[in-house]
Amino acid sequence: MFQSHRTVTRISVAAVLVSLLISCGGGSQSSDSTDGVAPIDSVPATGPVYPLLGTPATDAAVAARVALVAKIDNHPAARPQTGLNKADIVFEENVEFLTRFAAVFHSQGSDPVGPLRSGRTQDINILGSLNKPMLAWSGGNARVTNAINASDLVNVGYSASHGKGGYYREKTRQAPHNLYAKTKNLWTLAPKGSGPPPQQFLYRSDSDAKPTTSVAIDGAKISMYNVRVYWKWDATTKTFLRFSENIKRVLEPHMTDDGQVNATNVVVLYMKYVRSKADRKSPEAVSVGTGTGFVLTDGGMIPVTWTRPSREVPFQLTDAAGTAVRMMPGRTWVELAYKESLAPVNPGIDPSKVVWPAV
Numbered sequence: 226m227f228q229s230h231r232t233v234t235r236i237s238v239a240a241v242l243v244s245l246l247i248s249c250g251g252g253s254q255s256s257d258s259t260d261g262v263a264p265i266d267s268v269p270a271t272g273p274v275y276p277l278l279g280t281p282a283t284d285a286a287v288a289a290r291v292a293l294v295a296k297i298d299n300h301p302a303a304r305p306q307t308g309l310n311k312a313d314i315v316f317e318e319n320v321e322f323l324t325r326f327a328a329v330f331h332s333q334g335s336d337p338v339g340p341l342r343s344g345r346t347q348d349i350n351i352l353g354s355l356n357k358p359m360l361a362w363s364g365g366n367a368r369v370t371n372a373i374n375a376s377d378l379v380n381v382g383y384s385a386s387h388g389k390g391g392y393y394r395e396k397t398r399q400a401p402h403n404l405y406a407k408t409k410n411l412w413t414l415a416p417k418g419s420g421p422p423p424q425q426f427l428y429r430s431d432s433d434a435k436p437t438t439s440v441a442i443d444g445a446k447i448s449m450y451n452v453r454v455y456w457k458w459d460a461t462t463k464t465f466l467r468f469s470e471n472i473k474r475v476l477e478p479h480m481t482d483d484g485q486v487n488a489t490n491v492v493v494l495y496m497k498y499v500r501s502k503a504d505r506k507s508p509e510a511v512s513v514g515t516g517t518g519f520v521l522t523d524g525g526m527i528p529v530t531w532t533r534p535s536r537e538v539p540f541q542l543t544d545a546a547g548t549a550v551r552m553m554p555g556r557t558w559v560e561l562a563y564k565e566s567l568a569p570v571n572p573g574i575d576p577s578k579v580v581w582p583a584v
Contacts, residue, residue, distance in 0.1 A: 275332040276421060277313035279428030279554035287332060291379075291419035292358040293411055296348070297326040298340040299452065301472050303402040307482040308335030314425065315488070316351055316559045319450040319498060321506045327351060329358070331422060334408030337391070341383070341404045344369060346501050347509040349376045351561070353536030355422040361390065361411050363404050368503035381414045389414060425539040426490075427551040429523075436551070438544040439525030444570040447493060447560055448582045450508065454479075454560070455576060456491050458524045463553070465491050465521055476576075489555025491521040494531050494540065495564045510561045512536070519567055522552040526569055 273282040282288035297306050300323060309315060312328035312335075327348060328338070344362040346369055352358055359379040364370065373380055383392050383404065391407030394400070444457035444465070455468040455476060467479040467486035479486040495518050498508040513533050520527045520542060529550055532541045540559075542550040563584045570576045 274424075274554075275313065276424040277329060277331050278556065279424070279426070279552075280332075282332075289421050290331070290412060291415045292355045292422040293330045293334070293381075293408055294348075294352055294355070294358050294360050294378075295328045295330065295335075295338045295406070295408075296342055296344050296360070296362040297328050297338070298342040298402055299324050299326055300342075300402055302399065303340045303342075305480040305482060306340065307405065308338035308408075309481040309486050310483055310556075311335040311338075312556065314557050314559065316561060317449065317454075318345065318347060318351065318510060318561050319508050319563070320345060321508065322451050324449045324452045329355065329422075330408055334412065336407040336409055337393075337405040338408055339405035340395070340398065340402045341392075341406060342401065344373060344382075345507055345509065346372050346503045347507075347512070349373065349378060350512045350536040351510065352378060354425065354539040356420055357416075358422065359411060359415060359419075361386075361406050361408075363401070366504060372503055379414075379416060379419075381411050386411070386414060423539065426492075426542070426557060427549055428554045429551040433551065435523060435525060436527055436544065436548075438546070438548075438550075439523070439527050440569075441524060441572055442521070442526045442569050443572050443574065444576060445491070445493070445519070445521060445526065446568045446570060446576065446579055446581055447562055448566045448584045449560070449562060450584070453581055455570075456488075456521060456558075457570075457576070458521075459487075460524060462487065463523070464489055464555075465558075467558075487556075488558040489522070490552040490557040491560065492518065492540075492542070492552075492557060493521070493560045493562050493567050494518040495566070496561050498563065512561065518542075518562075520550050520552060 275282050311333050313331050314329040316327040317324050341363050343365040357377045359381045362382045391410030395403040447454045453470045456465040459466050464487040468476050469479045470476050495516050497511045501507040501509040515532045518529050520529050529542045566582045566584050568579050568582050570579050
């Protein structure tokens, strides 16, 4: 079924601001932390920013906290999910027969958040650049659990939180699509000394011109593992709106608790998938190395090359000229897709006339 082309301590506001200026763009990262790759430089915003958004930080204590990742279910019975539009970054991963979301919360939380499902060993590498993030999940088999516990991800899952994570079963839904938690509870479990995530992407300022490599699109169709996704550009909100097929293969708006799923940016990274050693049924994204893909931002699409020499380093995105790609400040979805699984929908074209890419 697989294809080879697949903590909160009190701190003075002044200290927080200094920390943010250093970790969120006011200084460059050390060469040790980038393993020879050019560091992500400062963001255009003046003063401290939320590192996963590139927008001005309005709460220094919030901006200084650790990132919290929730593994959210994407089974049809799990919809509408809660919290997807509050996550700063969402990674959509191929798992066995479907996809699953790794929703990264930092600038704001979601109470509740879910439904929550199990993690995968691929999460260890995918989330490695977030500076020891907390992981909220339902659990996993012994091999996956041991791998997570042996990594620098902080396990605050259903069992590991020992009743302190705000986990509960929603009675109006059927198991296993009914496990929820509360981010305000989960953040109290942060280890002493936890710090904020570093910036993951580069952002444009209002004065920056649109890159010459950007091609105008109305949207893009992306084929994931038994999940077809259509991201449509909405010029009014300046976001991409997510649509996905239902069990009848009919395309419909992907709804969450507070409206249709949307994002300022959509990053599509083509990855090779291999079989997980911890669970032979699970595909595992090879998220360290290099590959190609696209950045969807500000109504345009930019072909990119991604490079990542180690799991501790964020994805470095460059265009055909080797120039670092900047996106609009805001929330970002990252599609960890199979090779050649995106089809652009050009302006004025009926999306129903654009064939879904085969995977």
